Each structure stands twice: as C-alpha cells, then as structure tokens.
Amino acid sequence: MSRKKSVEEYQKTKSFRFWRWLSGSKDPYVGEVEMKPQKEPVYSEEISQERMQEKLELQEKVYDVEQNPLLRLFRRVYAISAVLFCIILAGVLLYMVAYLPPTGEADKAVNNEVPARYIENGLQETGAVNIVTGMILDYRAFDTFGESNVLFTATTTVLILLHVRKKKVEKKRKEDRENGLEEEDDRMYEPQDDPILQACASILVPIIILFGVYVILNGHLSPGGGFSGGAIVGAGLILYLSAFGFEKTEKMFTEKTYKYVSFGALTTYCLAKSYSFFTGANHLESHIPLGTPGAILSSGLILILNICVGLVVACTMYTFYVMFRKGDF
Amino acid sequence: MNTLQIILLIFLLICAVAVSFTKSLLNSVLVYMSFSLIMSMIWICLESPDLAITEAAVGAGVTSILFFATLKKIHAIEVVQENKKQTEKEEGLE
Numbered sequence: 076m077s078r079k080k081s082v083e084e085y086q087k088t089k090s091f092r093f094w095r096w097l098s099g100s101k102d103p104y105v106g107e108v109e110m111k112p113q114k115e116p117v118y119s120e121e122i123s124q125e126r127m128q129e130k131l132e133l134q135e136k137v138y139d140v141e142q143n144p145l146l147r148l149f150r151r152v153y154a155i156s157a158v159l160f161c162i163i164l165a166g167v168l169l170y171m172v173a174y175l176p177p178t179g180e181a182d183k184a185v186n187n188e189v190p191a192r193y194i195e196n197g198l199q200e201t202g203a204v205n206i207v208t209g210m211i212l213d214y215r216a217f218d219t220f221g222e223s224n225v226l227f228t229a230t231t232t233v234l235i236l237l238h239v240r241k242k243k244v245e246k247k248r249k250e251d252r253e254n255g256l257e258e259e260d261d262r263m264y265e266p267q268d269d270p271i272l273q274a275c276a277s278i279l280v281p282i283i284i285l286f287g288v289y290v291i292l293n294g295h296l297s298p299g300g301g302f303s304g305g306a307i308v309g310a311g312l313i314l315y316l317s318a319f320g321f322e323k324t325e326k327m328f329t330e331k332t333y334k335y336v337s338f339g340a341l342t343t344y345c346l347a348k349s350y351s352f353f354t355g356a357n358h359l360e361s362h363i364p365l366g367t368p369g370a371i372l373s374s375g376l377i378l379i380l381n382i383c384v385g386l387v388v389a390c391t392m393y394t395f396y397v398m399f400r401k402g403d404f
Numbered sequence: 405m406n407t408l409q410i411i412l413l414i415f416l417l418i419c420a421v422a423v424s425f426t427k428s429l430l431n432s433v434l435v436y437m438s439f440s441l442i443m444s445m446i447w448i449c450l451e452s453p454d455l456a457i458t459e460a461a462v463g464a465g466v467t468s469i470l471f472f473a474t475l476k477k478i479h480a481i482e483v484v485q486e487n488k489k490q491t492e493k494e495e496g497l498e
Contacts, residue, residue, distance in 0.1 A: 207454050290457065298453035306461035313469055392466050399473040 202365035202374035203295035211300065212380045216348050222302075223344060223384055226391045227337055233395060239402040269318070276318035283311035291385035295374045301384025308385065309392025316393075321401065328393065337390050340383040347376050347383075409449050416442050429480045433471045440464040 085091055095101050104110070136142050180186075193210055203209035211219050284307075290297075291304030316324045354361045366373030419439040426432040440463030447456035475481050 205454075207452075299457050300454060303454065303457040303461055306458065306466060310461055310465040310469075313466070395466070395470060396473065399470055399477070 198368055201377065202368055203377050204368050204374075205295055205297060205300075207298075208294045208300045208377060208381070209374070212294075212377045212384075213375075216351075216380065219301075219380070219384065220344055220348060223341060223387050226387055227341060230333075230337070230391045230394050233398050237398040237402050272318045276314055280311050280315045280318075283314065284308055287311060287385075287389070291381055292371065292378070294381040295377045296369065296371070301381040302388050304381075305385035305388025306392055308389040309396075312389065312393045313396045316396065333390050333394055336386050340386040344380055344383040347379055351376060409446070412442055412446050412449070416446065429475055430472075433468055433475065436471075437464050437468045440467070 080088075138146070141147070193206060193214065197206045197209045198204065201209035201213040203213070287304045287307030287310075289304075290299035290307060291301055294300035294304065312324070312328070351361055351363075353359075361375070363375040365375050368374070372378070416439065419435055419442060422435045423432050423439065426435060440459055443463065444456040444459040447453070447459055472481070
C-alpha cells in the first residue's frame with residue numbers, strides 16, 4: 076500500500092532534490108561554494124595578427140603544390156587515373172558494341188516471332204497503318220500508360236519544387252522596393268514587347284500548333300503520335316507565351332486547366348485501356364470497330380489514346396516552362 | 405552508308421566534343437541544340453521518322469528552352485535591361 080507523503084516530508088527526500096537540480100530551479104552550488112565571474116581573455120591585436128599569419132603560412136604550405144611533394148604526387152596520380160578511367164570506360168563500351176549483333180542478319184536474336192507477328196498481323200489486329208503507333212498504343216499500351224504517368228509525376232515534382240505563392244512574391248517585391256533594393260529574381264518579369272518576335276510568333280504559332288494537332292490526330296496513319304505531337308503543341312504554346320506575355324496565356328491556361336486536362340486525359344486513357352484489357356483477358360470480343368485502315372476514324376482506341384497522350388505531354392511541356400520562368404500560373 | 409550519313413556522323417562527333425569544350429554555357433546549349441537537330445536527321449536516314457519528329461521537338465525545342473530559362477535564373481546570361489539604359493541616357497542628357 077502506498078502512503079501519500081505531505082509536502083514538507085517530500086521536500087526532504089532525495090528524489091525531490093534531484094528533480095529540483097534537473098529542472099534547474101535551484102543550483103546546488105549557489106551559496107555553498109565561493110565563485111568568481113570568469114574574466115574574458117584579452118588578446119592584443121599583434122597576437123591575433125601573428126596567429127592569423129601563422130595560420131595562413133601553414134595553409135600555404137599544406138596546399139602549396141610546389142612545397143608539398145605529397146600533394147604534387149596526389150595531383151599527378153589523380154589526373155592520370157582520371158584520364159585512364161575515361162579511356163578504359165570508353166574502351167569497354169566500344170568493346171561491348173562489337174558484340175552487338177549486326178543489323179539485317181536473319182538469324183539474330185531480335186528476329187524472333189514477336190516482331191514477325193507485329194509486322195504480319197499488326198494492320199489486321201490494330202487497324203493502324205503506322206505499325207509503330209499500333210505497337211506503342213495497342214500491343215504495349217500499358218507501357219505508354221506508365222510513360223504518361225511518369226510525365227505527370229515529373230510535373231507534380233516540379234510543381235512542388237518550383238511553385239511559389241503569388242502573395243509571398245508580391246510581398247517580397249514590395250519590401251525590396253521600400254528598402255531600395257533591386258529585384259533579384261525575374262519571376263514576375265513580363266516578357267518585353269519585342270515587335271520582331273511578336274510578328275514572327277503571330278505567323279508561326281498557329282502553324283506550329285496546327286502541325287502538332289495534325290501529328291497527334293494522324294498518329295495511326297503517318298509518322299508521329301501523341302508524344303511528338305504533344306511536344307510540338309507545347310513548344311508552340313511556349314513561343315506564344317514568350318512573345319505575348321503571361322496575361323494573354325493566363326486567359327486560356329491556368330492551374331485549373333492543367334489539373335482538369337491532365338487528370339481527364341489520364342483517366343480516359345486508363346478506362347479505355349482497362350476495357351480492352353478486360354475483354355482481352357477474358358477472351359471476350361471487343362465491340363470497338365477497327366474501321367477501314369487509312370481512314371482518320373479507324374483503328375479503334377488508338378486515336379483516343381493518342382489524343383490523351385498528346386494532351387498530357389503538351390500540358391507537361393508548357394507547365395515546365397511556366398514553372399521555370401515564373402513559378403506560378 | 406552513303407556520304408551524307410558519314411558527313412552527319414562527323415558533325416555529330418564534332419558537336420558532342422564541342423559541347424564540353426565551349427567555355428560559355430550559352431554556346432554549349434546552342435551546340436547541344438544543333439546536336440539534336442543532326443541526330444534527328446540521322447534518325448530520318450535510319451528510317452525512323454517517328455523518333456526524328458520527337459527528337460526535333462523535344463531535344464532541339466523544349467529542352468534547350470528550359471536550359472535557357474535555367475541559365476537566366478542562375479545569371480549565366482546577362483539580361484539587358486532596356487529601361488535602365490534609357491533612364492541613364494536621359495539623366496546624361498539633363
């Protein structure tokens with residue numbers, strides 16, 4: 076049975092003293108031991124300068140290449156080993172190239188039944204005239220979905236790293252102006268009105284964006300596809316932005332646009348491909364018509380997937396540039 | 405391999421070496437841009453136009469623009485401030 080001690084009794088115990096010492100409310104030496112305040116050591120300027128000089132001399136001796144033979148040796152060995160390492164690495168890589176199978180040989184490992192199947196049955200099964208797009212977005216659509224997600228993740232990371240709050244930047248600019256400091260960052264600088272750039276951009280931007288849309292929509296008929304077309308559209312948007320400034324682009328492209336477009340495109344891709352995976356895995360017949368090869372509305376899901384990938388890539392490129400330039404939409 | 409491809413490959417090698425040996429960062433980005441353009445031409449010679457379009461758009465276009473933006477951020481490119489010059493001129497006239 077525990078007994079409750081009174082306060083006076085408790086203050087006599089060792090544990091109370093220990094806690095008092097630990098919490099620092101009472102110093103046990105105060106009043107018991109004689110103490111004097113310590114004097115701060117005073118160094119004259121001569122002594123301090125002497126010491127500085129000694130330190131400098133020592134440093135010079137240690138890091139002076141001519142005086143220190145060990146350092147000289149180390150530098151030489153370092154330089155020689157760096158060059159040797161580079162040469163050996165290049166040699167090993169070139170040596171490995173010699174082991175690659177020569178192109179165009181009939182019995183090399185790459186020429187197995189998989190590409191034969193792609194080349195022979197690709198047009199029938201996917202309906203795409205461009206076999207590359209047929210492979211990327213039909214046989215290996217899961218890989219492309221992963222790629223789009225990688226792009227989305229990259230943009231998200233850039234947003235986390237480079238995003239700045241507009242209010243904070245404006246506050247800092249105000250403080251800088253009041254203190255008479257120059258603005259250090261160019262985040263909020265609008266591009267200057269350059270008549271040559273604007274005249275060129277007003278001609279080029281529609282052509283570039285139209286070409287990008289053409290490359291996206293004709294991905295299953297001609298070379299190109301979602302990724303390259305999206306990159307072209309993104310480049311056109313960047314050119315428009317650097318010619319006409321943020322005010323005009325913010326009317327059509329904001330953070331919300333990015334969010335909805337990327338999310339919508341990725342979800343559409345996921346759902347469309349889930350359908351074909353589901354039907355394929357369960358040996359069901361897909362109800363999406365393949366159409367006549369060569370027509371623009373053909374090859375089943377590939378057109379939709381191309382548009383989705385193109386939208387994601389275009390948004391990614393544009394967002395990268397905006398984040399690097401301004402840090403805010 | 406025809407002569408055009410050999411010329412392109414030699415240019416590619418020159419560009420690849422020049423990127424690391426140019427002293428100005430801006431110049432090396434420009435050389436890298438030309439590297440991408442030559443690479444896209446080589447892709448066309450190797451009969452893969454899909455890659456050529458992507459290389460031209462991403463390698464020569466977007467990547468170098470991002471490089472320029474970054475170089476401006478770290479003050480590797482000198483920014484000419486026109487307004488400042490004008491005010492200095494006005495002050496000089498007065």
